[in-house]
Amino acid sequence: MEKFDAIVVGAGPSGNSAAYVLAKAGLSVLQVERGETSGSKNVQGAILYATSLEKIIPDFREEAPLERHIVEQRLWMLDDRSHCGTHYRSDTFNEERPNRYTIVRAQFDKWFNSKVREAGALVVCETTVTELARDEKGKVVGIKTDRDDSVIHADVVILADGVNSLVGQRSGIRDEIKPEHAALAVKEMHFLPREVIEQRFNVKDNEGVVIEALGTVTMGLMGTAFLYTNGESLSVGIGCLVSDFRDSGTSPYVMLDKFKKHPSIAPLIEGSEVKEYAAHLIPEGGYKAIPKLHGDGWLIVGDSGQFVNSMHREGSNLAMETGRMAAETVVALKAEGKSMTEANLARYRKTLEDSFVMKDLKKYKNLPEILHENRQFVTTYPNLLSKAAETWFRVDGMPKLDKEKTIFRTFRSGRRLRGLIGDAVKIARAWR
Amino acid sequence: MKVEEKLYNNRYMVDEGHPHIAIVAKGAPSPALKSLVTVCPAGCYAEEEDGSVVVTPDGCLECGTCRVICAGTGELQWDYPRGGYGILFKFG
Ligand SMILES: Cc1cc2nc3c(=O)[nH]c(=O)nc-3n(C[C@H](O)[C@H](O)[C@H](O)COP(=O)(O)OP(=O)(O)OC[C@H]3O[C@@H](n4cnc5c(N)ncnc54)[C@H](O)[C@@H]3O)c2cc1C
Numbered sequence: 001m002e003k004f005d006a007i008v009v010g011a012g013p014s015g016n017s018a019a020y021v022l023a024k025a026g027l028s029v030l031q032v033e034r035g036e037t038s039g040s041k042n043v044q045g046a047i048l049y050a051t052s053l054e055k056i057i058p059d060f061r062e063e064a065p066l067e068r069h070i071v072e073q074r075l076w077m078l079d080d081r082s083h084c085g086t087h088y089r090s091d092t093f094n095e096e097r098p099n100r101y102t103i104v105r106a107q108f109d110k111w112f113n114s115k116v117r118e119a120g121a122l123v124v125c126e127t128t129v130t131e132l133a134r135d136e137k138g139k140v141v142g143i144k145t146d147r148d149d150s151v152i153h154a155d156v157v158i159l160a161d162g163v164n165s166l167v168g169q170r171s172g173i174r175d176e177i178k179p180e181h182a183a184l185a186v187k188e189m190h191f192l193p194r195e196v197i198e199q200r201f202n203v204k205d206n207e208g209v210v211i212e213a214l215g216t217v218t219m220g221l222m223g224t225a226f227l228y229t230n231g232e233s234l235s236v237g238i239g240c241l242v243s244d245f246r247d248s249g250t251s252p253y254v255m256l257d258k259f260k261k262h263p264s265i266a267p268l269i270e271g272s273e274v275k276e277y278a279a280h281l282i283p284e285g286g287y288k289a290i291p292k293l294h295g296d297g298w299l300i301v302g303d304s305g306q307f308v309n310s311m312h313r314e315g316s317n318l319a320m321e322t323g324r325m326a327a328e329t330v331v332a333l334k335a336e337g338k339s340m341t342e343a344n345l346a347r348y349r350k351t352l353e354d355s356f357v358m359k360d361l362k363k364y365k366n367l368p369e370i371l372h373e374n375r376q377f378v379t380t381y382p383n384l385l386s387k388a389a390e391t392w393f394r395v396d397g398m399p400k401l402d403k404e405k406t407i408f409r410t411f412r413s414g415r416r417l418r419g420l421i422g423d424a425v426k427i428a429r430a431w432r
Numbered sequence: 433m434k435v436e437e438k439l440y441n442n443r444y445m446v447d448e449g450h451p452h453i454a455i456v457a458k459g460a461p462s463p464a465l466k467s468l469v470t471v472c473p474a475g476c477y478a479e480e481e482d483g484s485v486v487v488t489p490d491g492c493l494e495c496g497t498c499r500v501i502c503a504g505t506g507e508l509q510w511d512y513p514r515g516g517y518g519i520l521f522k523f524g
């Protein structure tokens with residue numbers, strides 16, 4: 001009976017990182033992916049953070065399919081007719097080894113997975129893992145797939161199967177995710193000639209711009225919208241909590257179209273050809289929603305473990321970090337001749353706790369609830385800010401002192417003083 | 433814009449005769465199941481004249497939203513399409 005040192009379920013960034021590190025260390029690895037290729041089921045904005053990939057493939061820039069490196073970040077608050085916010089653009093982002101890139105996931109994942117194969121792992125696509133196989137003591141000893149009923153054996157199984165995490169659920173090692181702990185995002189790919197993108201966004205060569213927006217465009221639901229520049233396309237999308245969609249009965253595509261028609265967005269995408277419409281969940285429960293991450297013969301990495309920092313829009317990097325850390329744990333135990341027991345695999349949890357991954361998620365552990373209970377951040381505030389800015393900038397003969405008073409009054413009547421102070425305190429607390 | 437027009441640009445490999453999502457009829461649909469008629473991003477759910485809800489998962493984007501929403505009601509049987517079938521993202 002053939003037995004692998006490790007089986008990795010899934011070939012997204014977490015699974016590819018894990019499988020790559022394991023194979024590079026000389027372990028026998030089987031990676032199983034349900035899509036036609038790695039990437040064919042995957043959706044992202046998508047911003048890639050270089051540092052996490054550099055730790056695994058230091059010279060990835062030489063061959064990975066990258067779209068643009070980001071030199072400008074716009075954070076917008078939208079009401080129905082305006083946007084106000086901040087822009088940060090810096091020539092320092094035009095560095096030799098840029099820090100953030102836009103990518104197209106179907107292409108990027110395919111490339112990453114080719115590196116996994118080169119490293120020596122056996123990759124099997126078009127195969128869905130149905131459940132974990134266990135021995136009489138309950139230890140995980142392998143997997144079952146939809147190909148046949150037989151068990152494929154391994155010392156350890158790494159679950160990198162993404163946000164839906166069905167394998168773990170159906171094997172009884174974790175619960176179903178909650179509608180409050182996931183956002184549903186929809187996204188379109190808008191194609192435009194390279195020069196048009198460069199003119200519209202005031203960039204050259206491979207420079208790129210990202211826009212993150214929140215406000216009335218989510219129709220009172222908690223969520224954000226985005227527009228990212230790729231080489232010859234724009235990624236345009238919007239996402240809100242699943243529980244909010246359920247309770248309001250809002251259609252995600254109606255919301256996406258509202259965003260596309262917004263007067264600040266429409267001119268940027270005008271004349272583009274849409275070539276794809278996608279939807280995907282994002283785990284947003286944060287620290288408190290993280291399931292049990294290891295047990296006898298198994299580990300969980302990436303979205304499957306709720307590793308997303310929604311505040312900073314980081315997910316793929318945490319997927320790579322957790323995939324790498326899980327793999328390094330397995331490699332180290334193997335080298336020490338230790339077995340893959342729950343006690344030994346606890347080293348993975350310890351490594352996570354000591355890293356920025358858990359530290360960041362802990363920092364924002366209360367944020368999901370606070371945002372959940374305080375819709376004014378996407379409803380009242382965008383309107384108030386827009387009115388204030390409009391009053392301030394319009395030159396109409398009104399004395400400036402009166403303008404200040406008007407602005408102050410609008411804020412007070414919109415949210416009342418106690419509300420305003422309370423909101424500031426809540427945000428400050430959530431930030432700590 | 434209709435959601436069908438959006439799906440038109442997508443690439444699928446439909447597993448004829450093997451729908452991966454099915455509704456387990458339990459009398460009147462729950463509010464959770466009903467919400468899918470508007471919430472499913474691919475418009476796979478529809479309400480019939482008699483008030484029942486039906487699903488046609490050919491255009492499914494495999495997001496999992498319907499499964500998460502109906503997890504507590506037991507009205508949905510949800511699986512991934514067989515390996516290789518279903519949505520094939522060109523860009524993602
Ligand atoms: C719209 C959107 C925008 C985002 N923007 C950003 C961003 O800008 N920056 C960022 O860092 N993150 C972003 N994220 C988050 C990021 O995409 C995820 O955190 C990341 O993809 C998680 O990687 P993963 O490998 O854990 O999961 P996934 O990428 O979901 O990969 C899971 C893999 O497992 C496979 N699989 C699942 N079940 C099985 C099974 N039973 N058998 C076999 N194979 C299986 C799937 O087909 C898939 O290939 C975004 C997410 C979305 C939806």
Ligand code: SF4
Nearest residue numbers: 472492493495496498
């Ligand atoms: S998985 Fe998503 S796209 Fe498919 S039917 Fe359910 S809600 Fe609709």
